[in-house]
Amino acid sequence: MVVKNAKLEATAVKPEQYPEKNLQEVVFVGRSNVGKSSIINSLANRKSLARVGSTPGKTRVINFYNIDDKLYLVDLPGYGYAGVSKTMKASWGNIVETYLNTRENIQLIIMLVDIRHKPTQDDKIMYEWLAANMVRHVVVASKADKISRSAIKPRLKEIKDALGVPDEVKIIPYSSENGAGRDELWTMIEESISGI
Numbered sequence: 001m002v003v004k005n006a007k008l009e010a011t012a013v014k015p016e017q018y019p020e021k022n023l024q025e026v027v028f029v030g031r032s033n034v035g036k037s038s039i040i041n042s043l044a045n046r047k048s049l050a051r052v053g054s055t056p057g058k059t060r061v062i063n064f065y066n067i068d069d070k071l072y073l074v075d076l077p078g079y080g081y082a083g084v085s086k087t088m089k090a091s092w093g094n095i096v097e098t099y100l101n102t103r104e105n106i107q108l109i110i111m112l113v114d115i116r117h118k119p120t121q122d123d124k125i126m127y128e129w130l131a132a133n134m135v136r137h138v139v140v141a142s143k144a145d146k147i148s149r150s151a152i153k154p155r156l157k158e159i160k161d162a163l164g165v166p167d168e169v170k171i172i173p174y175s176s177e178n179g180a181g182r183d184e185l186w187t188m189i190e191e192s193i194s195g196i
């Protein structure tokens, strides 16, 4: 997929701030620091469309990136950052739940887990929600460049077992560093979006 125009179109904490254009949406969820902003840059082929590595837990907003006026890539606030207060956690839950429960144009949810780490309790809760809510989804094992090629398969299996991912749901190893997995993920995105 060649992206011609990519821009941050809206930043929201509540529905009134979501973009009004009814483009289909592909959503990224996962822990803080798992690589959500990086994968958006990688998919869009841009260096700094989304801000990478800002203080974990600090991004408490939903960012909507307009891709060629065809779809939005939506960057949700990350969960599981240890240093945040209860109030912050509650505000995260509220922002994310409201979006996931009310937004009708979500076509695909991409859940990121770090290929090097065991999924956490928060990851399990997130995946249970995805599995229970009948939303089309895919799991991406991020930072695949950080482990050896031979370690990839066993890591994917561990993630699959820990989250209880059924055979029909794909787990794609991805590297935003070198673009591994990009074509496969774009194919999945294109399959889930009509008219592109």
Ligand SMILES: Nc1nc2c(ncn2[C@@H]2O[C@H](COP(=O)(O)OP(=O)(O)O)[C@@H](O)[C@H]2O)c(=O)[nH]1
Pocket: 030, 031, 032, 033, 034, 035, 036, 037, 038, 039, 051, 052, 053, 054, 056, 078, 142, 143, 144, 145, 146, 174, 175, 176, 177
């Ligand atoms: N080596 C490597 N580092 C990555 C990759 N993706 C993200 N990172 C790094 O992980 C950190 C967090 O990434 P970021 O995209 O900000 O995560 P977010 O909090 O989920 O948005 C940054 O230092 C990134 O450079 C990847 O595929 N490979």
Ligand SMILES: [Mg+2]
Pocket: 036, 037, 038, 051, 052, 053, 059
């Ligand atoms: Mg981010």
